[in-house]
Amino acid sequence: MPNIALDWLAEHVELPAGLTAEQLAADLVRVGLEEEAVHGPAVTGPLVVGTVVSLVKEEQKNGKTINWCQVDVGEHNVLDDDGQPTVPRGIVCGAHNFAAGDRVVAALPGAVLPGPFPIASRKTYGHVSDGMICSQRELGLGDDHDGIIVLDRLGFTGQPNGTDAVELLGLGESVLEINVTPDRGYCFSMRGVAREYSHSTGAAFTDPGLRETPAATTDGFAVEVDDVAPVHGVVGCDRFVTRIVRGIDPSAPTPEWMKKRLTQAGMRPISLAVDVTNYVMLDLGQPLHAYDLAKVSAPIVVRRAAAGERFTTLDDVERTLDPGDLLITDSPDGARGSRVQGLAGVMGGQVSEVSETTTDVLVEAAHFDPVTIARSSRRHKIPSEAAKRFERGVDPRLPGVAAQRVVDLLVEHGGGTADPAVSDLDAVPATPAITFPWSEPLRLTGVDHGRERIAEILTMIGCELADGDGEAVQVTPPSWRPDIEAPEHLVEEVARIDGYDNIPSIVPAAPAGTGLTAAQRSRRSVARALAEAGFVETLSYPFVGTAQHDELGLDAEDARRQAVRLANPLSDEAPELRTNLLTTLLGTARRNVGRGMTDLAIYEIGLVTQPRPGAPVAPQLPGGRRPTADELEALAAAVPDQPRHAAGFLAGARERAGWWGPGRPAGWEDAVEAVRLVARTVGVELTTANDTSRMPWHPGRCARLELPSGKVVGWAGELHPQVLERLDLPRRSAAFEVDLDAIVAAAPTDPVQAVPVSTFPLAKEDFAFVVDQDVAAGAVRAVVVKAVGDLAEEVRVFDVFTGPQVGEGKKSVAVAVRLRGADRTLTAEQTAEIRGRVIKLAGKKLGAQLR
Missing domain, CATH: 2.40.50.140 (Nucleic acid-binding proteins)
Incomplete structure (x- = not known):
């Protein structure tokens, strides 16, 4: 963050007598430059x-x-x-x-x-x-x-x-450190901060970046830009200025006032040539570089790196370059652009470093593409002061002014002579004008500033206005504000300079609407029902990796392994988006168990990402305009399905022991009942069937959940022992996962109708059927429900028994049936007829025998 010394700032803007760093901070915060710290006198006493x-x-x-x-x-x-x-x-x-x-x-x-x-x-x-x-x-x-x-x-x-x-050493003065947002790169200089102080207080400001400079000559140091195939469509360098100063005294010291200012800014004085370039950068905001002229051969060529090309930077680190890196090269022995002199906008090299014997200096002041510099800086982990400025956008009109300032200081303090030759390769495009409706500030801020005030503010920040008599005005932003690209950016400037405090704080009226959709209400009801049943809701990151699929024991062909891979994952160990909730929910369970929470009942409701086989690749949409309907349709077709699932995990005690009894451990039946609770909450009836091949569940204790239409919507039961061992989870833990969107979609849309309460007496019938071991109890119940028909008030499986009494490979399923007529008392004959119908249908459908 920039450090602002008051005496330095005063060279560009008029400061009142007695101004303190604290008052300066208060003045700057009004225009969006926040105080990071005030460094008071560092040392007192001798x-x-x-x-x-x-x-x-x-x-x-x-x-x-x-x-x-x-x-x-x-x-x-x-x-x-x-x-x-x-x-x-x-x-x-x-x-x-x-x-x-x-x-x-x-x-x-x-x-x-x-x-x-x-x-x-x-x-x-x-x-x-x-x-x-x-x-x-x-x-x-x-x-x-x-x-x-x-x-x-x-x-x-x-x-x-x-x-x-x-x-x-400048330790007796207060220095203000400010926080500069990425869109305000021009404030990484005294010039920029002085301008903002002027906006805040109205103090007189003299722009040092507008001075006249010598025009380019034909005999300047030759420079070429060879970037015919830019990496992201923008030429890496559109301006390059060089100046030469000859006969500098190598032993000439940096003046004390300059050392002091560099020290206050957090930079270490090195030598006159280097200190001058750093000082001008801090003063104007234009990064510069000084070469030993004797070690540079014309022409300088600005080009992209070749793959695998190597280069040693000033910090004595050899770096392998990337084709996206922009290089400053020269041409020894006529070999054009063969020798690398520096990583453009980031750091120079050792080849032409200024030394204690340098007498002739070549000064470089250039303008580089912010994206190129930002990528190189991060790629090579070199957050240099120059890169910090270039990646935020440097004024392309500054190179000539900054180079002239360096020349003047070297001549003044180094005893050198300025070479009259000037090289200025200038291909900076004209700044496009913005069509700005006069009414836009009122529309976006609610404040009627008036045309005169709007024009005053825009002119104050450096904009040029033309054709403003109609409903809109053509506004050309200043060269030092590359962040201003649209009308809303200009509105922000008007609001900022006029004062955010002038914008009234009005709470907008809530628009009338229909409230939550039916699906939203259903999902909230499910979450509430699970919480009321004793489950605790958790949230987990949706990022997974191959190792987590392996822990769940998923086969190589399992569709849940076919995940969307992220281009820039937060972790190389989790580069994919989850295809099911259990993958991440079990991670949450493991973390809790590892911290001593052995009795667990947790659930999560969240999105999963399931790519469709053969789906098209998402198109790269152009910027600067709204995509067409066809482009949006193609984009939508490439987006993978993202259904919302609900999943839960149970371990330890489901009912804790106490004076009321011994308690009960959680089991597979609790997982199945949780799924039934989810379905009942939205008004859907699910059927269950055994599933012996669905990992990560136990092959003999897993239920497949189906809608009445036969669509499978989830699984519930005890987890596989090997999965539990790999995840360090308690034995006999259970889990469930269902497609909540599918269940909600199957819910009845008709309003719930109240059912009259019958006043007639209840008739009770119990059945115990012997069926094959692989017949699900749910299937027995379904047959009973069908046979009883509308007279069934309740049909419930209350016992499942296996043993030698019922025969090998058989089991007994006991079903309690409660019958009630809506308009009559059921007679013994009617009850007996229903009983016979149940026994007959069970025998026909399931081969069941009454026990």
């Missing part, structure tokens, strides 16, 4: 320049080696017998990156460092340490904690011992 007179290394008993140093701090030295400050201060230091004779920064007793960390004389390691020799991190200048600041290495030379280091 912080001074000192010279290490002597250094003695001492080995301690704990194995640590310390340095006992004598530091000359000028007028802050210890007084001698004559009262003169001539005796150096003794300071203990544990760092080892400095030596006797080095000039350092010493915090003396009474100083307070960031933390706060007060400094005092104290006895340590057998000495009285009369202060502290400081590192960058201890002063809040950076993250380097182990290395002591050696001033000469940072370019600070000539300051006498005892000089105030607080002022030298």
Whole structure:
């Protein structure tokens, strides 16, 4: 995030006397630049320049080696017998990156460092340490904690011992750190922040980016752009400016004021040429690069990388390039574009790095495609300051101005001479005008700003207005605002500059409607019914992988393995969208069991993604316009089915033990009953049948659930022991999963009719049928229901028995039948006739024998 120093900002915009960083933050937040932090004076008290007179290394008993140093701090030295400050201060230091004779920064007793960390004389390691020799991190200048600041290495030379280091390093001023959103990249510069401060307060602003620059000449350093096949349809570089400064003194220091500002901005001073390019970037927002002219061969060629091409960046890392990377190359020995000089807009290389012997400098100021730079920066994990700006959009009119500013500073402080040759390859397209209805701000914000105020604001932010006498005006956004592309963006600017506080807070009236649809009401009723039955609702991420299919024991040909694969998965271990809920619900169950929750009853209602075999590939729709009806139809045809399922898991005790009894463990029957509850809630009757081949369920304890039409809508029962073992779940755990959308769709659409309560007495009949072992109890019940007809008030299976009494391969299914007439009392003859009808139909359909 940018750090804003008030004295630097004041060079571009008029600041009131006594302005504080806190007030600056309040002014900027009104135009959308939020405060990240206010860095107050980092150090108070005596912080001074000192010279290490002597250094003695001492080995301690704990194995640590310390340095006992004598530091000359000028007028802050210890007084001698004559009262003169001539005796150096003794300071203990544990760092080892400095030596006797080095000039350092010493915090003396009474100083307070960031933390706060007060400094005092104290006895340590057998000495009285009369202060502290400081590192960058201890002063809040950076993250380097182990290395002591050696001033000469940072370019600070000539300051006498005892000089105030607080002022030298810019530690005595408040600095505002702001948070810049991605669409406001121009605020990564003093120029941009000054403009926004002017918008907020009305202060006079002088734009340093509008100065006149020399025109291009025919003898400038040759530059070519060879990007005939851009990766995403946009040429990677549309402007490239080069300037040359000759005869620079390699030993010329960076001026103190520039070092101070770079330090306040969080950048380390390096050398004059490099510091100047960094300073201008921070000031104007245009990233620049300085080459050693002697190491660059014309022409410079901007091109895409070849697959597998390698390049070593300035951070001494060799990188394998991608065809999407944009490169800055030169042409040694006439080989056009053969040598890579830098990763465009991201980081330069070591080939032409400016060194301590460089006298002639080639300055580059270019404009690159934001998408190309963003991809390269992320691909190679180089979040450089230049890349941060390019990927947010840099003003394409700045390169010439920024290059001229670098030339002026190098001439002024380096003693160089500006070469009159100017190269400026400029193919920047004209900014298209936006048709902006005058009524748009009122429509979107509810505030009637008036045409004059709207025109004033748009002109203030740099827009050009034309043809504004009618209902709309043609608005051309400024070159530094690539984020303004549509009328709504201009409305946002009007609202922002005029003040968001001026927009009234009015709660919109809720439109009248029909409320929830029947399907929505049904789904909510199902969720409520399961919760009332003791299940706890959970939510899980819909991302799965091959390993989870393996854990469920799904065959290679199982349709549930045919999943939609994500192009950019959150995890390489879960790159697919789930095709069933149990895959992720069982993960939730495992997590809870692993945390000690052994008694579980959980459920989830959510979407699954089931691709259709032979479905077409989704078309790539163009941007900038509404797709046609045919394009939308093709897109819809490619979208996979996404039905809503309901699934549940049960383990441990279904009824807990207590004074009321021993309790009861959850079993397969609870899973089946949960599915019946789901169906009953929406008014659907399901039938059950055994299923011996549906993983992940137990082959002998799994029920297949079917609609009256015969459509299978789900499964319920005990989970397979091997699945439970792989997932570390309790033995005999049960689960269910049903297609909730299919069940809801099968629900009756007619209003529920009240059934009159019969006042006639009840007749009871119980049956015990012996049937084959593979005949489902539900099938027996269905036959009884059909035989009884309309007189059946309740038909219920109340017992299933197997044993030698009924024969091998047989079982007994007991069914209780409750009969009641709506308009009469049933006679014994009528009851007997119904009983005979039930026995006959059961024998005919199921081969059942009355026990």
